[in-house]
Amino acid sequence: MAKWRIIGVLALLVVGAGWYITKPAPLPSDALDGLTGDPARGEIVFAAAGCASCHTSEDGPPTLLSGGKTFASDFGTFVAPNISSDPEHGVGAWSDLALASAIMRGVGENGAHLYPAFPYTSYNKAELSDIVDLIAHLRTLPPSDQPNAAHDLAFPFNQRIALGPWKFLFANSDWVLQEAASPELIRGRYLVEALGHCAECHTPRNALGGLDTARWMGGAPHPSDEGRIPNITTAVLSWSERDIAEYLKSGFTPDFDSAGGEMAEVVKNTGQLTDDDRAAIAAYLKAIPPVAE
Amino acid sequence: MSKKLNRVVATAVAFCIAGAAFAAGHLTEDQQRAMDARQSHMGLYSFNLGPIGAMAQDRIPYDAAIATAAASNLAALASMDQAAYWVEGTDASIEGSRAKAEIWTDAAGYMAEKEKLAAATAALAAVAGDGLDAMKAAFGPVGQSCGSCHEAYRAPRT
Numbered sequence: 001m002a003k004w005r006i007i008g009v010l011a012l013l014v015v016g017a018g019w020y021i022t023k024p025a026p027l028p029s030d031a032l033d034g035l036t037g038d039p040a041r042g043e044i045v046f047a048a049a050g051c052a053s054c055h056t057s058e059d060g061p062p063t064l065l066s067g068g069k070t071f072a073s074d075f076g077t078f079v080a081p082n083i084s085s086d087p088e089h090g091v092g093a094w095s096d097l098a099l100a101s102a103i104m105r106g107v108g109e110n111g112a113h114l115y116p117a118f119p120y121t122s123y124n125k126a127e128l129s130d131i132v133d134l135i136a137h138l139r140t141l142p143p144s145d146q147p148n149a150a151h152d153l154a155f156p157f158n159q160r161i162a163l164g165p166w167k168f169l170f171a172n173s174d175w176v177l178q179e180a181a182s183p184e185l186i187r188g189r190y191l192v193e194a195l196g197h198c199a200e201c202h203t204p205r206n207a208l209g210g211l212d213t214a215r216w217m218g219g220a221p222h223p224s225d226e227g228r229i230p231n232i233t234t235a236v237l238s239w240s241e242r243d244i245a246e247y248l249k250s251g252f253t254p255d256f257d258s259a260g261g262e263m264a265e266v267v268k269n270t271g272q273l274t275d276d277d278r279a280a281i282a283a284y285l286k287a288i289p290p291v292a293e
Numbered sequence: 294m295s296k297k298l299n300r301v302v303a304t305a306v307a308f309c310i311a312g313a314a315f316a317a318g319h320l321t322e323d324q325q326r327a328m329d330a331r332q333s334h335m336g337l338y339s340f341n342l343g344p345i346g347a348m349a350q351d352r353i354p355y356d357a358a359i360a361t362a363a364a365s366n367l368a369a370l371a372s373m374d375q376a377a378y379w380v381e382g383t384d385a386s387i388e389g390s391r392a393k394a395e396i397w398t399d400a401a402g403y404m405a406e407k408e409k410l411a412a413a414t415a416a417l418a419a420v421a422g423d424g425l426d427a428m429k430a431a432f433g434p435v436g437q438s439c440g441s442c443h444e445a446y447r448a449p450r451t
Contacts, residue, residue, distance in 0.1 A: 174325060226385070227449030246350050250433070251440040256339040256346050260443030267440065 009235030022164030037136025188284030218291030235290035
């Protein structure tokens with residue numbers, strides 16, 4: 001009997017310690033001190049980070065962040081929330097710090113973990129000043145009073161607390177391309193790995209849903225279970241840097257087929273960047289290791 | 294049941310099973326031809342976009358006559374009635390097809406995408422000879438129209 005009691009207490013301690021090291025970690029309260037957001041610069045960050053691709057409704061205007069789009073995954077279906085400036089149904093009443101903690105740390109309004117269907121595991125590498133600009137831009141966008149819908153997830157994935165260990169294992173802010181030799185590559189790496197979250201679609205995942213960085217951009221099964229998202233490393237994609245940059249601008253491949261699926265959404269965002277930024281993304285894709293099919 | 298009737302039933306059942314297997318694995322000749330035709334039609338879009346796109350991307354010098362000819366082809370292609378291409382039973386569950394089932398379940402939405410391309414290519418044809426800047430401005434909406442239909446109605450590649 002006593003033995004069982006000791007085991008029980010030990011188990012509680014392990015769970016408690018586990019909870020402690022994996023509990024939600026928002027940004028420190030002084031993280032944004034001295035930063036003022038510039039909404040005009042924030043518009044570019046907003047495009048580069050692709051927030052509209054997930055947070056607009058299927059056929060709403062590109063600035064109305066009413067939420068409602070659904071995302072299938074192995075764990076169930078996620079629904080994007082309303083992040084418009086509406087104080088009740090959107091995030092208009094959130095502080096800058098609370099918003100920055102959601103975007104960069106995956107911590108929600110009431111201090112709970114957010115699901116990584118929201119790619120904060122990429123945005124955690126963003127510059128704080130860019131995020132503050134982005135938030136200033138968000139506040140200029142129109143309100144929507146659309147209520148949030150609940151995710152449709154199976155147990156245990158519907159337990160937000162289970163996300164603590166997940167984040168502990170997979171949410172790190174290291175660059176995958178560790179050596180970036182030129183300012184162009186540093187910019188390209190930032191646009192791809194931090195803001196553009198290209199890997200969220202183009203890199204395969206392990207059984208727990210973490211990105212398999214050994215096969216970075218090596219292509220992945222489509223989350224709908226139908227078809228594949230292409231390998232965009234030089235092992236398969238033979239386009240020139242210019243071809244890649246043009247594709248990110250207009251959606252046209254070198255032989256004038258036109259991008260479809262989710263990539264058509266991505267091109268709406270990359271189409272708003274400067275030619276230099278698109279060239280930087282192309283240079284980055286040429287610099288990462290080839291992944292054989 | 295008489296022996297004869299038994300045999301008739303057994304044969305009928307066997308035919309049904311064989312028929313179902315045939316339907317799942319093969320297309321009728323008409324279905325295959327419709328699929329080939331629509332994919333060729335798409336290929337003609339790409340081919341005629343080639344020179345216009347290369348000019349818009351500043352890869353080759355602008356030439357008003359070439360731009361006008363290619364844009365007129367595009368406008369003609371996009372205005373054609375294509376209903377006969379999209380025959381039932383040729384969605385992406387069939388080998389070689391990337392046509393989403395939504396083309397049939399949301400036929401009105403699909404037609405609207407087709408009409409958008411017809412309008413965008415007609416606008417391009419009207420100005421393709423008026424200089425590089427005019428052509429570039431009208432080229433953008435054509436690309437967006439191809440992309441918007443592919444986004445909604447073309448399945449991921451396998």
